[in-house]
Amino acid sequence: MNDEVVRVEELTKDFGALRALDRLSLTIPRGTIYGLVGPNGSGKSTLIKILTGLLRPTSGQATLFGQTAGTISIRRRIGYMPQLEGLYLDLTVEENLQFFASVYGLKGADQRVRTEEALSLVELTARRGSKGEELSGGLRQRLSLACALLHRPELLLLDEPTVGVDPELRQTFWEAFTRMAGEGTTLIISTHYLEEASRCRRLAMLRDGQLLVEESPARILESTGEASLEEAFLRLGKEGRRVGLA
Ligand SMILES: Nc1ncnc2c1ncn2[C@@H]1O[C@H](COP(=O)(O)OP(=O)(O)O)[C@@H](O)[C@H]1O
Numbered sequence: 001m002n003d004e005v006v007r008v009e010e011l012t013k014d015f016g017a018l019r020a021l022d023r024l025s026l027t028i029p030r031g032t033i034y035g036l037v038g039p040n041g042s043g044k045s046t047l048i049k050i051l052t053g054l055l056r057p058t059s060g061q062a063t064l065f066g067q068t069a070g071t072i073s074i075r076r077r078i079g080y081m082p083q084l085e086g087l088y089l090d091l092t093v094e095e096n097l098q099f100f101a102s103v104y105g106l107k108g109a110d111q112r113v114r115t116e117e118a119l120s121l122v123e124l125t126a127r128r129g130s131k132g133e134e135l136s137g138g139l140r141q142r143l144s145l146a147c148a149l150l151h152r153p154e155l156l157l158l159d160e161p162t163v164g165v166d167p168e169l170r171q172t173f174w175e176a177f178t179r180m181a182g183e184g185t186t187l188i189i190s191t192h193y194l195e196e197a198s199r200c201r202r203l204a205m206l207r208d209g210q211l212l213v214e215e216s217p218a219r220i221l222e223s224t225g226e227a228s229l230e231e232a233f234l235r236l237g238k239e240g241r242r243v244g245l246a
């Protein structure tokens with residue numbers, strides 16, 4: 001049985017003269033919550049977009065479920081929440097969900113049940129009739145998450161999913177993420193919140209498109225000798241690859 005959901009090998013992405021990803025390699029097993037951390041511009045969103053198939057690599061490989069990223073047959077197995085929400089602002093909350101349901105081929109009772117589940121998870125049931133444009137940033141973020149997980153994908157790619165989400169709901173999101181991972185869903189989550197990073201099974205820290213470290217949060221603390229992830233990342237940022245990680 002192959003438990004590997006994502007494999008990235010020597011992945012490089014150039015935008016003109018700018019190298020956004022630089023020979024990145026990593027693998028992610030099924031059921032993992034995998035965190036992407038790193039400063040703005042370090043390549044987190046670029047990596048996620050290549051995995052969704054929205055961007056093509058300049059060189060190297062990205063495979064999901066053993067198939068090249070972007071292959072049509074794996075599209076329904078993936079859910080994607082973009083950093084800037086991909087909603088239709090002139091549609092209501094419910095119409096946005098219906099749109100994504102139809103894209104993913106959900107019909108009838110299945111569609112109704114999952115729509116209610118998703119609305120309830122993000123606490124938008126009472127706002128189902130509101131148009132996207134009437135929602136605050138935080139509410140749009142919640143709707144965007146609901147659209148990404150509506151079809152119960154095996155792999156969820158969440159690009160800074162909790163920005164603008166209040167701490168209580170962030171807690172609810174994380175309970176859902178943990179439950180989904182327990183059921184075998186693989187989640188890749190980019191975040192600036194170190195409290196979230198500490199809840200990931202593994203963390204990849206990027207800088208200038210390179211992997212500075214890829215380890216469990218506990219191992220990162222252990223090998224840097226720091227008391228918090230914040231301090232560990234500051235140290236790794238300064239010392240780069242010289243920190244003695246195996
Ligand atoms: N479509 C694009 N065209 C040109 N440069 C881009 C494009 N997308 C991202 N970049 C650049 O690539 C680098 C990595 O960006 P990004 O992946 O968005 O980083 P992060 O998500 O970690 O903040 C940045 O320098 C950014 O300006």
Ligand SMILES: [Mg+2]
Nearest residue numbers: 044045046083
């Ligand atoms: Mg980004």
